[in-house]
Amino acid sequence: MKKTTLSLLALTLAAAFAAQAATPKDTLVIAQSIDDADSFDPAKGFELTSVQAFTNIYQRLVQSNPKDPIKLEPTLATSWQAGKDNRSLTFALRKDAKFASGNPLRPEDVIFSLGRVVKLNLDPSFILTQLGWNKENVDSYLKKVDDDHVEISWSANVSPAYVLSLLSAPVSSIVDEKTVSANAKNGDFGNGWLATHSAGSGPYQIRLAKLHEVLLLTANPTSPAGAPQLKNVMIKNVPEPATRRLLLEQGDADIARNLGADQIAALKGKNDVTTAAYPMASLYYIQFNVGANDVLKNPALWEASRYLFDYQGIATQLLKGQFDVHQTFLPKGFPGALNDTPYQYDPEKAKAILQKAGLTNVTFTLSTSNQPPYLDIAQALQGSFAKGGVKVVIEPGISTEVSTNVKAHKYQATLNAWGADYFDPNTNAASFAYNPEDGSKTIAWRSDWHIPELSKQTLAATAESDPAKRVVLYQAMQREVLKSSPYVIGLQARNLIALRSNLKGYEQGINPDMVYYSQVTK
Numbered sequence: 315m316k317k318t319t320l321s322l323l324a325l326t327l328a329a330a331f332a333a334q335a336a337t338p339k340d341t342l343v344i345a346q347s348i349d350d351a352d353s354f355d356p357a358k359g360f361e362l363t364s365v366q367a368f369t370n371i372y373q374r375l376v377q378s379n380p381k382d383p384i385k386l387e388p389t390l391a392t393s394w395q396a397g398k399d400n401r402s403l404t405f406a407l408r409k410d411a412k413f414a415s416g417n418p419l420r421p422e423d424v425i426f427s428l429g430r431v432v433k434l435n436l437d438p439s440f441i442l443t444q445l446g447w448n449k450e451n452v453d454s455y456l457k458k459v460d461d462d463h464v465e466i467s468w469s470a471n472v473s474p475a476y477v478l479s480l481l482s483a484p485v486s487s488i489v490d491e492k493t494v495s496a497n498a499k500n501g502d503f504g505n506g507w508l509a510t511h512s513a514g515s516g517p518y519q520i521r522l523a524k525l526h527e528v529l530l531l532t533a534n535p536t537s538p539a540g541a542p543q544l545k546n547v548m549i550k551n552v553p554e555p556a557t558r559r560l561l562l563e564q565g566d567a568d569i570a571r572n573l574g575a576d577q578i579a580a581l582k583g584k585n586d587v588t589t590a591a592y593p594m595a596s597l598y599y600i601q602f603n604v605g606a607n608d609v610l611k612n613p614a615l616w617e618a619s620r621y622l623f624d625y626q627g628i629a630t631q632l633l634k635g636q637f638d639v640h641q642t643f644l645p646k647g648f649p650g651a652l653n654d655t656p657y658q659y660d661p662e663k664a665k666a667i668l669q670k671a672g673l674t675n676v677t678f679t680l681s682t683s684n685q686p687p688y689l690d691i692a693q694a695l696q697g698s699f700a701k702g703g704v705k706v707v708i709e710p711g712i713s714t715e716v717s718t719n720v721k722a723h724k725y726q727a728t729l730n731a732w733g734a735d736y737f738d739p740n741t742n743a744a745s746f747a748y749n750p751e752d753g754s755k756t757i758a759w760r761s762d763w764h765i766p767e768l769s770k771q772t773l774a775a776t777a778e779s780d781p782a783k784r785v786v787l788y789q790a791m792q793r794e795v796l797k798s799s800p801y802v803i804g805l806q807a808r809n810l811i812a813l814r815s816n817l818k819g820y821e822q823g824i825n826p827d828m829v830y831y832s833q834v835t836k
Contacts, residue, residue, distance in 0.1 A: 336565040340545040342817075342834055345558040346571035347685050348551045349526050350713035355508035356487035358436040361713070362733065363549070365484045365827035367529060370547070372487030372514035373539060375405055375424065376478055380823035380830065383737035384649065386478050390419060390488055390515065390538065396474040400779075402467035403474055409462060413490035414512070414519040414534040421464035425456040426491035428466070430503040437721070438485035440754035441735055444744060444776065445477065446470035471777040479738035484827045489513045517542040517832035526714075527551050531831075542832035543819065555686055562587060562812050568836065569817070573810045574686050575635045581812050589812045591635060592822045595645040595734040596807040597742075598637070598691060600680070602800040605762035606726045610678060613798050614671030618664040620657040623804045624698040627659065632694050633687055640806035642792040643746040647824055650739045650785035652792045661702035668703065677705040681719060682729040684710035691805075692729050720760050731807065732757065733826030739788040740776050746801065747791045748772040761800045768794065 337343040350361035356368050375391040378384070388394075391405040411419035431439050432452040446469035447455055457465040468477060480486065490513040494504035497511070504513075510523035517539045518531035531547040550567070552558045558570035559577040563584065570577070581587050600619060604611040629637040644651035668676060680695070682688045689710055696706040711719075719725050734741045747768045749758035758765055768791065775787040795801065813820060819833035 337568050337836075338546075339836055342544050342547045342569070342831060342836070343567045344547065344549045344569045344571060345552040345561045345567040346549060346569075347553050347713075348529060348549060349553065349685065350683075350717075351525060351529075352714050353505075353509040353525075354512065354520060354523055354529075355505050356484055356489070357431045357434050357438065357503070358505060358509070359484075360437045361717070362826055363529075365733070365735075366829040367520075367531075367549075368484040368487050369516070369827045369829060370518045370531065370831050371512045371516045371520065372484075372489070373516050373537075374482055374484075374486045374488060376482050378482055378737045378823070378825070378828070380821055380828045383824055383828070386482055390424075394478070397465075397467070400474055401469070402465055403477060404459060404463055404465045407462050407464065408538055411515060411538040412536050413493065413515045414536070415490050415493045416536070417490050417492050419488070419515065419538075420491075421458040421461070423488055423491045424464045424466075425453075425458065426494070427488045428486065429453060429456055430489075430494075430505075431485055434503055434505055435753075436505075437755050438483075438735070440744070440750075440756060441480055441483050441485050443752075443754060444470060444480065444740075445472065471773070473777065473779040475779065476738065476740065476776050479736045479740070483736040483741075485735070487514065490515075515539075518547060521546070526712075539832060543835045544831075547831050553685065559812065562814065565814070568814045569820070570812045571809070572686075573812060574690075575633055575810070578635060578810050578812065586815045587812055588815050589810070591808040591810050593647065593824055594807045594809050594826065595648065595737075595824045596731050596809075596826060597640065597643070597645060597733075597803055598687075598729070598731045598805040598807060599801050599803040600695070600727055600729055601720075601757065601761055602678075602727050603720075603723055603725050603760075603762055604800050605723060609673060609676055610726060610800070612671060612673060614667055614673060615676065616798060616800055616802070618667040618673075618702065618704070619699075619802045621660040621664040621667070622695075622699045622702040622704060623657070623802050624659045624694060625655070625657070625804050627698070628691055628694050629805055633690060636687060636808055636810055637805040638808070639804065641803050642796050643742045643801075643803060644739055644788060644792055645734060645742070645806055645824075648734070648737070648739055648742075649781070650788040650792075652789055652796075654793075654796070656796070659698060661698070664702035664704075675705075676703070677707065679707045679709050679726045680729055681709045681711065681716050681725045681727070683713040683716055685713060688729055688731075695729065721755055723760070723762060735825075735827075737825060739784065740772070743772050743775060743788060743791055746799075747795055757801070763800050 351363035497507035512520040521532040522530040561567040562570040
């Protein structure tokens with residue numbers, strides 16, 4: 315019966331589009347590529363589509379203010395108190411908070427939500443395992459104090475302020491333990507069911523999810539965040555940016571996301587459409603798999619590649635408006651971010667570096683998403699590297715396939731993007747400059763880059779409680795990674811979107827998950 319209801323709803327909305335040549339008044343329709351999403355479980359989903367959905371489906375104990383991300387605000391918690399040893403936090407929970415199921419928020423839900431992330435040990439779990447948690451010990455660090463309070467403790471040498479940042483990440487979303495456990499199979503903590511269902515307290519809940527096709531959200535009127543303005547949000551998979559633009563122009567979509575510069579230019583001057591470029595904490599970079607062969611392991615190739623990335627050509631000419639040149643692992647706008655850009659496109663210098671190292675006839679395969687702007691950037695890099703005597707073979711694929719191969723070390727190089735998980739410098743340091751050698755799939759691990767000393771520096775920065783001293787530590791790490799690492803960070807993204815002019819209340823912040831639909835009206 316439930317499946318029939320879902321299908322009828324989808325058909326009804328589809329019929330409304332065809333009959334009206336416009337979107338229903340109670341439904342926000344978004345056209346974007348959702349090929350990247352392979353799960354809507356916050357313990358697994360780590361892609362752009364997934365984390366954007368989590369902010370609208372789930373809530374966390376604390377979350378960043380979208381207008382001032384450094385400010386953490388109580389969400390499902392009303393207050394918190396650090397322990398005397400600075401190794402614990404006790405949270406008071408909202409007494410009126412309920413999940414979409416109607417079940418009240420309990421300390422058990424917090425304990426279950428955080429514990430299952432660590433026990434499942436999927437991609438985002440490294441965010442929480444930094445606390446010294448693992449599947450054997452995590453239960454001992456999560457304690458119910460009473461019906462309204464939960465204590466979270468840790469063994470790692472990190473400050474309470476840093477722990478709060480981790481608890482604001484999408485992976486720390488609180489799920490309804492009763493609902494999830496009722497749908498668990500074979501000890502999976504509900505992971506299979508949550509891939510296409512939800513059990514949160516956010517303003518929306520999943521009504522229908524067909525991976526790589528459509529995500530339909532419906533209002534959760536009892537959300538502690540308040541009832542959303544619109545009844546439904548439909549996110550349709552539209553792989554081609556030109557088609558997204560056309561759907562928006564025709565009135566068949568209310569928002570077209572991730573457009574290119576050409577689509578934005580074509581929409582200029584349209585009375586019923588507005589365009590926006592949102593700064594994003596999203597970096598685009600080349601990443602080498604140093605374990606693939608001796609050439610990719612050679613620091614001379616890494617250095618030469620820094621002079622073969624046509625930063626200005628891509629940012630200001632090819633993809634004007636979509637990117638700023640940025641070469642360090644902390645995005646502009648984050649505490650401690652260095653905006654130094656010491657590398658310029660110089661193929662002759664690159665040739666000299668390769669020649670000195672005895673590297674000739676260098677060839678590597680560059681895996682990347684078949685979606686713009688990845689493919690556009692990859693093709694530009696193919697041309698710029700060729701002028702330095704390096705042959706780049708582009709291997710495009712569906713985003714999920716590329717990601718799976720990278721995580722399995724089945725690649726030579728990849729052009730990828732990395733978005734911040736929470737608003738703290740360690741969100742990127744813990745991936746670009748940290749490989750704990752425990753299976754955590756950080757970017758350093760995916761590059762097969764073994765960096766014990768740099769990893770120690772990353773841990774030391776999380777232990778430092780003085781904000782000014784932390785900035786100094788992160789800046790030193792950025793300089794080290796900028797000088798020699800198997801990454802060539804080149805660009806920081808702006809998210810180009812277009813909206814129908816009748817939309818009001820749309821909000822988007824710098825972090826990839828900071829996309830808010832609940833206050834949108836038409």
